[in-house]
Amino acid sequence: MPYIMQTDRLTKTIDGINLVEDVSIHVEKGEIYGFLGPNGAGKTTVMKMMTNLWKPTGGTVEAFGTVLGPASYEVLKRMGSIIEFPTFYDHLSGRENLWFHCEYMGYYNRKSVEEVLEMLRLTDSADKPVRKYSLGMRQRLGIARAIICRPELVILDEPTNGLDPAGMKQIRDLFCKLCTEYGMTFIISSHLLSEIEHIADTIGIISCGRLKDEISMDRISEKNTAFIELSAEDVRKAAYVLSDKLQLSNFKIVDDTNIRIYEADITVQKISKELMINGVDIVSIKKKTETLEDYFLKMTEEVRQ
Numbered sequence: 001m002p003y004i005m006q007t008d009r010l011t012k013t014i015d016g017i018n019l020v021e022d023v024s025i026h027v028e029k030g031e032i033y034g035f036l037g038p039n040g041a042g043k044t045t046v047m048k049m050m051t052n053l054w055k056p057t058g059g060t061v062e063a064f065g066t067v068l069g070p071a072s073y074e075v076l077k078r079m080g081s082i083i084e085f086p087t088f089y090d091h092l093s094g095r096e097n098l099w100f101h102c103e104y105m106g107y108y109n110r111k112s113v114e115e116v117l118e119m120l121r122l123t124d125s126a127d128k129p130v131r132k133y134s135l136g137m138r139q140r141l142g143i144a145r146a147i148i149c150r151p152e153l154v155i156l157d158e159p160t161n162g163l164d165p166a167g168m169k170q171i172r173d174l175f176c177k178l179c180t181e182y183g184m185t186f187i188i189s190s191h192l193l194s195e196i197e198h199i200a201d202t203i204g205i206i207s208c209g210r211l212k213d214e215i216s217m218d219r220i221s222e223k224n225t226a227f228i229e230l231s232a233e234d235v236r237k238a239a240y241v242l243s244d245k246l247q248l249s250n251f252k253i254v255d256d257t258n259i260r261i262y263e264a265d266i267t268v269q270k271i272s273k274e275l276m277i278n279g280v281d282i283v284s285i286k287k288k289t290e291t292l293e294d295y296f297l298k299m300t301e302e303v304r305q
């Protein structure tokens, strides 16, 4: 399967510190790829190398079948992006900024300017100087600029920064529309799973500069595991009963009151009975399924500890 964007053991080192290491990402044409990771995980660093803003210290970035290098101008013209915060000519209006961008890219299509202003709900403020734009409006204008020349691949670093919940939803719907109607491919970074779980086809999870997993959303649902969540007054005593009395080993103390038991062959009734016999007060005990959020947190937990 030829990928529209692929990185191979991508590494960036600054002052002897690896910001990211051996990151291999595979993005198929026409999909929405969610690039997820907590703050400081390395998302922007990878995206800077994907868009040729930073030169890798090791490994390669291959876009449209070509390894990026200093002379990759034609390849880069097929991409649109926002990396970190979009910057503009602040004294010019939103519309003028888009015109300039089109001219710079050699894309002479004034109709397209009006179209994207409409798509991003900026038509009413299109003539205002950008310095008077709110953070959310700047972000919308950044997205407008990233898609205006109908790029095949759009790389967006936390694109819904500064948007309210309704705005976020509208932008997410727009990405899906552009993906299905225009065949655009998106790589979208976020530190919030909830932001992209409903639109992504594949997710890559990065933590501490390393890719922890790359998995399709279909497969992730299959991976969801059932477990028993036990909430007890005294978790240490409960853990002792689980391991010493019931001979269970596959459980995890989540916090001061909760334990997750991942054993398939034991029932809630059997656990409750044994805990009661041993004088452990149960606050609640029930069977649950691990959510996507749990999966994401598990993958990135190294950072949080």
Ligand SMILES: Nc1ncnc2c1ncn2[C@@H]1O[C@H](COP(=O)(O)OP(=O)(O)OP(=O)(O)O)[C@@H](O)[C@H]1O
Residues within 6 Å of the ligand: 014, 019, 037, 038, 039, 040, 041, 042, 043, 044, 045, 046, 191
């Ligand atoms: N120019 C730089 N010089 C040195 N270290 C840097 C530089 N830029 C980023 N870093 C470090 O690299 C690591 C990864 O940063 P990066 O911005 O790629 O993470 P991120 O996942 O995009 O985070 P966020 O979600 O907060 O934007 C961080 O530890 C950061 O401090």
